[in-house]
Amino acid sequence: MDNLFDIYRQKTPSSESLFKRAREVMPGGISHNVHFFPPYPFFLKRAKGSKIWDVDGNEYVDLWMGHYTHILGHHPDVIVEAVQRQAKEGIHWGIVFEKQVEWAELIQELVPSAEMVRFCCSGTEATMYAVRLARAYTGKKIILKIAGGWHGANADLTVGIKAPYEKEESLGLFPELRQYTKIIFFNDPSKSLEIIEQNKKDLAGIILEPVIGEGGFIPATTEYLKVLRSETDRLGALLIFDEV
Template sequence: MEDYIREYIGRTPGSQAMYQRAVKVMPGGVSHNMRYFAPYPLYIKETAGSRIKDLDGNEYIDLWMGHYTHILGHQPEAVAGVLREAVARGTHWGFVNQYQVELAEKINQIVPCAEMMKFGVSGTEATMYALRLARAYTGRKIILKARGGWHGANSELSKAIHEPMDIPESAGILPEAVQYTETFSYNDLEGTVEAIRRAGNDLAGIIIEGVGQLFIPPVPGYLETVRNEVQKAGALFILDEVITGLRLSLQGVQGRFGVKPDLCTMGKVLGGGMNISLVAGRKEIMELAGPTSGLPKGQGVLMGGGTFSCMPLTMLASLAMVGHLEANAAEIYPALEEKGRRVREGVEKALNSAGIRAKCTGIGSLFTVCFPQDDTKLNNIEAIESSTDTKKRDLEFRIRMMNKGIYTVYGGGALSMAHTGEDIDRIINAAGETGLEMAAKL
């Protein structure tokens, strides 16, 4: 057994015992496979600010931050105070309420493409409905997505997510479910345009994350050119902003890169720590899903939203989050930008100085640590999967960093306003110490 694994097991007997209980009642011991890692996942009992604490009382600087949700940190008072008051009036109502109207009005003012919108509870359903709207509006079938792109687990987008890309992503998904889903390489402009043109008059739309998987920024002009080519083809440009919405800027990717899509999806930061999703876009597209559209059966678009859509708690948390970000944008976004820059540069330098070849990808407050094996340019997830040591990143680096009180995912994560300068110094120092340990084994 590796020394860092032994140390992890020695520090976390409570998590080990809990995992032994979990595997008896849940497949693999988890309900979200992303949360599993060997030898067993860390079980958390409390959070505050930039910190999490496990069952054994170990404290960590958190870089996962609720799946990149907590832009202000865990339990920010700007949201927590609102929720404490709101819960006294009930949790789930199941009725329309004024807060959803107020939130929609606020999003309409902030997000460039959001002429109209519908709320749901998960990013998976948001992207599913975005595809449905695109096909209904255009009367076409083909959807394009980036290889390695993750848009939730709906069947039509569960294609070419992980290597090897040419093997079906999951058992239980009929081939017919993905027969009209075609793929391209993110940041490969020539190849993406070729895929658009190859789809021809049957292209309904393209769905793309403005920032690629593992936080790879778009090369200059990529998003703008792809959007223009898609719109010239009479199809819809769908921007998946579930992670980037309200994080890269107040207007997300749309504001940062000046790219206005036909439809966008949002979630995570938007919910203020509560479960939320959003499909927004041009009025004439969104109105296809309205109960007052007057369209006959088969011509309108079915969008359920879910039992728990527009819960007053969620709407109030979201209003508080969006309001706080809007009021403090001039302070928040430059601060997050600087924190991200410091971490990326600092961690990369610390690892390289220790004798470990490393490269940090990322943008804004987001970052990933990669361990390159050659000089391949890391412009998309395919390049990272084929030319970097992902096992070293996801097992050894991750566990060694946890043993030093830093919780990472994909070697990095998301910074928040709660992360202090001292936190950033600790992250960088821990990366340097980890690098020296890793180099000693070479």
């Protein structure tokens, strides 16, 4: 590993000095926790299609794609033109407008199970609302999440993200959090069923990424999803799929 870090440092001197500068003005040198990796993240200069280039000119195939949001690659012409067109009209009106409704209708057409659509500014915000909705709808408190599952900076779900899962993920969280947010194990129906059973009286919902991202890019098995679906139906809890 040391050797790998040495090679990385040799190839990324400009990123190293940018990171030193960044640490002077941003806590930890980043403004999103997942953007840090040791010994320091490389800084991007350019991105196009499937590729990214850092400030030292290293080229990478981007498997991260803006938290997986750039499903058409980095800024394809069709997106650039649409953004430019809209920028002339305004991009943050802070008041509702027709295109929002059109977009929600289009999403509904493409994803028929999306009976209602709520637009959010981040994945963190979306999972915060989803958890709140589950608690409001059921009148119950407990949320089960996957060990290793990442749902953003949402305090409600800042439990069991990195092994060892019993360890606190961050300072500044309520100690009561673990009473209401507990972990189950991905693709392990029997262990998950045990934990669901233990929490069934106060279960508001189960949240998971159907393809777990930070936890290792692993798809859920159909059997596992069916178990979670039928258990949440049986207990009147919500099953929440989080895909950013």
